[in-house]
Amino acid sequence: MQSMRHPDPLPSPFIPMAAAKPMQHWLRRLEGSDRPAYLLIADLIAEDLRTGRLGAQERLPTLRQLADSLRLNYTTVARAYGEARKRGLIDSRPGMGTYVRGRSPAVPLRGGSGAEMTMNLPPEPEDPALVERLRDSARELMARSDLYTLMRYQDFGGSPEDKDAAVQWLRHRLPDCSAERVLVCPGIHSALAALVSQLARPGELVCVESLTYPGIKAIATQLGVQLHALALDDEGPSAADFEQACKTLKPKALYCNPTLLNPTTLTTSKRRREALADIALRYSVPIVEDDAYSMLPREVPPPLALLAPELTYYVTGFSKCLGAGLRTAYVSAPSERQAQRLAGALRATTVMASPVTNALATRWVVDGSAQAMLQAIRNESIARQAMAARHLARHAVQAQPEGFHLWLPLSSSWSTVEFASYLRTQGVGVVASAAFSTDGDPPDAVRICLGGPLTREDCDAALRLIADTLDHPLHPHATVM
Template sequence: MNKTPVHWTKKLQKSDKPAYLSIADLIADDVRTGRLVARDRLPTLRELAEDLQLNYTTVARGYSEARKRGLIDTHAGMGTFIRGRSPSLPLRGGSAAEMTMNLPPEPQDPALLAHMHDTAAGVLASADLYALLRYQDFGGTLHDREVAAQWLRRRLPTCRVEQVLVCPGIHSVLTALFSQLARPGELVCVEALTYPGVKAIAAQLGIQLHALPLDDDGPSAEAFEHACKTLHPKALYCNPTLLNPTTATVSRSRREALADVALRYAIPIIEDDAYAMLPRELPPAMATLAPGLTYYITGFSKCFGAGLRNAYVCSPGDRQSQRLAGAMRATTVMASPFTNALASFWVEDGTAEAMLNAIRDECTARQAIAERYLAPYGMLGHPESFHLWLPVAEGWSPVELAAHLRSQGVGVVASAAFSTDGDPPDAVRICLGGPTTLDECERGMHLVADTLLHPVHHHATNL
């Protein structure tokens, strides 16, 4: 922006609001419509005051209000710029370097593995193979959806089969929901640190992400309400349990506050509860606090194995479930009947529960190892999580540290991959899962601790 837009002056003259609020609204409108994009430079305070025929203090308050809304950043000696939104820091071409996947551990339990082999073979041996090779109605058979509802009732006691769909993975559900709830250029509220796949989905669909600041209780309800008043988001996306990447869980009081805001402004909630089955104790799901607005999603990729591409989604009602089924059908046709049959059988015969317990135990053992080595460096973890969040001290940048540790076989992702506000903290996410054994996990944590203890030496030989 080289000069103040003419329409700003006209809208200011017609507005009944205080001028400083109108300035922030005008910036928000131009960002939403694409007139202003990330890194556009705004006029100086004096230039804008002169162009709009306002006093300097009013314009300063307007910029301050826009800054509070997360619309702009000011850098001393450089000026005031539009803040990036979707995504703030792009993934490097979707490369594997920034998309290290967060895999659950693979428990080395011979009896459990033998049982899984036997039951998987039994499912195929007893199945009508031609039935599994045919097209099916999207959302799974009635039996698959009944099993899904049974699994979901752990978190949603009143979940009905008519609200449930069986889908090919959580990511596919998120893509369908984002495309259904928001159009290109429209806005969805997310945590300031969030699942990188959401950034990729938003970028692909042209949807803007509005970052909500995080504190110990979760995303700010005040910031969410402010966004509802001023930016009119189309949905709230949240990962409330063992947040990827920080392992934080949104408190009950914050869930209630966010649900209250969503209810008052009629904003749909996308509750991505991929890790919800891991902790034995949790606050109530947001879907129980705002059932008429919330799409609740969970699956087996984080509590069984990423290859079991089954997600279960409970929509707010029957009509919303039917609409989502249409959107999913258009993009994925259907979930694999083979995978559905296997997942349903394992839920019914208790294998899913046994695997979940084994993964919990493995997580606890690995987190104990990590804490022994990384507690002095301020690591954040949870006994039933298979990732942790590690602040990075001076001597390394998060990107350099992540690249170095990955080259040594430790699954690490820099904070930039998760950031939606353009200001990632100096930290990395470390995955403790995958096919590694406990001994390999310990060697990895020893390597991380040694790297942090001798940053200059490792940095000198890095990359």
Template sequence: MTKLTQHWQKRLEASPKPAYLLLADLIAEDIRTGRLSARDQLPTLRDLAAELRLNYTTVARGYAEARKRGLIDSRSGSGTFIRGVSPSLPLRGGGGAEMTMNLPPEPQDAALIERMSMSASRVMAEAGLYDLLRYQDFGGSTRDREAGMQWIRPRVPDCRLDQMLVCPGIHSVLTALFSQLARPGELICVEALTYPGVKAIATQLGIQLHALPLDEEGPMGESFEHACKTLKPKALYCNPTLNNPTTATISRARREALADIALRYAIPIIEDDAYALLPRQVPPAIATMAPELTYYITGFSKTLGAGLRNAYVRTPGARQSQRLAGALRATTVMASPITNALATLWVEDGTADAMLQAIRNESTVRQALAARHLGAHNVAAQSEGFHLWLPLTSAWSTVEFASYLRSQNVGVVASAAFSTDGSPPEAVRICLGGPMSREECDHALRLIADTLAHPRHPHATVM
């Protein structure tokens, strides 16, 4: 009998607690105190039962309870080992490491926060309060639309005032465009892995999504052209920069190919470029290659914060602006004049650019943490973005992996949420932003890395 099992036997004999529960407690206690370390091998069920003078079933239940708590890993033919698991994360408000919502990080820059607060106060002080509480024409005031053109000019330099709309968030624009361009039962081409909101919109409207397979450059042009010839799609939707979820950016050559096909078949393009301003270098927007067909959309949810529900749309022309404004007015009435005024001021006085730079910097730090912990696992990431795509090549299935992490208060999103072809890869999306601090992000990434290194028995993952 080892010193460890002697210690366990004394505690088991002195405690009225059920032996199987106490056995799991003892393993946890010895991990905390350092008696047991990651990868230490435990006795077999039969050997431990004999040493502790317990029946085999009791010891088996004790090990099962320890697996359930994430303390040990049993591998067929190899034995039972200490996992060295990081503790679960009790974060703000009793929540967990919420890595499911793709929110930008919140830079803790006191000067920048003060600047934003003062700007918000200026909006309320300088604008007529009742003006901000009244209905306004859809699409934003002239000043709001000029700010929108200023914000998108790095991506789409050629934009007239009659092509610009200020709208209440990208999602509402997508809903309006889908309803306008396709009728129930008709088809829109999308990437095989895409923004889940598009799937929800299509389901709500009864529109079919046709998945375009992806290669290292983006949606495959041959597949898009074949769909144009045979299926008569009503539009192409794409998320070309820092794709949600894969983080991939469509190459310039592929953008040109897709634009050429759309022009030849007169297929409208919906270019959802929510992440485009995060990378310092990115290929030209598709809207510059097929301006007469492309609805270029961006906003602030991924560059300032999801609560600033403002989106800018550069339409192909004045007539399309009027039609889209009508569709949006029918569903959303108008963008909030208060948020319009705030966004406009932040663009005009440089606050939006300062916040964008701060988010880039914070994302770079967090991506470095991710590379440190997950770099050996072939993650796809972009240094100035705040999400990553993690392929699973271990014993975990995607659902088991996401479910187990959820039991440890770390939320990630399984690939099925993004799949439009019914064949999702074994992968998860992990978000590094939102209200998590750097320390909490680091802790969660270490837990994820440890889970990959020491997979639990698959039948113990879903609780």
């Protein structure tokens, strides 16, 4: 804490009466805390807004008055007001002073401002040359395309050009991929919904990881399909649990997210993939391999689709390696016949993927722009993971260098929900573990995304706030709004 300047504990007589209310309370908290004074003052403003000690449009002391009252230097108080202003707690008006905004900040996290760490979005590299390359490629595509063709209904599964591009992209992971077994879909989520609806009827069971992609939970709930949780260890979902389920519960499919698992960042080992594939083959259980993140790491074990090709539906797309708005995904089915059956399920729910979106994805795959963007996202993720490692070095973070999310177990006095709620009031969004749990027993942990529209500076500031919150849990039981 900053050193005290003089012994007078009372507020200055020139401070407005309303603004003088919290001063003694603040002084006691400052004297009893090792937290940096400028951060603690901003926390106290937020706390007093929640408890009603401060009200809407209430005038705060001037910098000099507050410095005198709290026995701090002027620079520290100026920095505190700057921090509170950044959090959306106060406004300063020239000639009129500093006023409380009247509520804890309601940060429009999904509107693209603030530290949006809840949606698992890839980072957006600050590379003007790359952005211009993508823009030029899109311009040229539109200039040369027959727009009326792009605005018509098309056969489901993509045009021949789209399927050729899909094969080109998929062969990074599936060397023997063929166009006859490939479908071009409107995003990974729609492909998963069609697959679950085709493989399992209401009341039937699909095996999943005990912590998994929330989308598959939503799909199962909508379709009335039961999810059976497989315990996770350092190598991936439990092969023993899967085999026991196959013996006793007769699951209709195994769903897994084997590369950079959302949320824990775990990549299933080669040995565990082989064990899972062997069990699936012995019990004839189809596999849905959601490999959305597989293009990010430079080295990944072979996909399950190579280990059990006659059973595995391999699903990937561009939401995690280019951008979530590029709603084009690819499915490689076990056979041409199964691809045609899946096409029927997809057609019933989505009609078709957007020809305009598909054409853009195809263009970027063929001209190399997609690969260039993937490399830029990979490099940006590495830089941001380095920031996270620096700020959270004292905590048992689970992360992978080329991924853009991390898993943070909590061991402080914060509960998971309180921690996430408090960070949200500070403009930083994280996701509590319950969103990913399929066994009803979520661990004390949160997932943090380092991507999306955040700049590196925004990401660094958010990580610094998260680390500071972990290190100084001031009032964890007064944070849920």
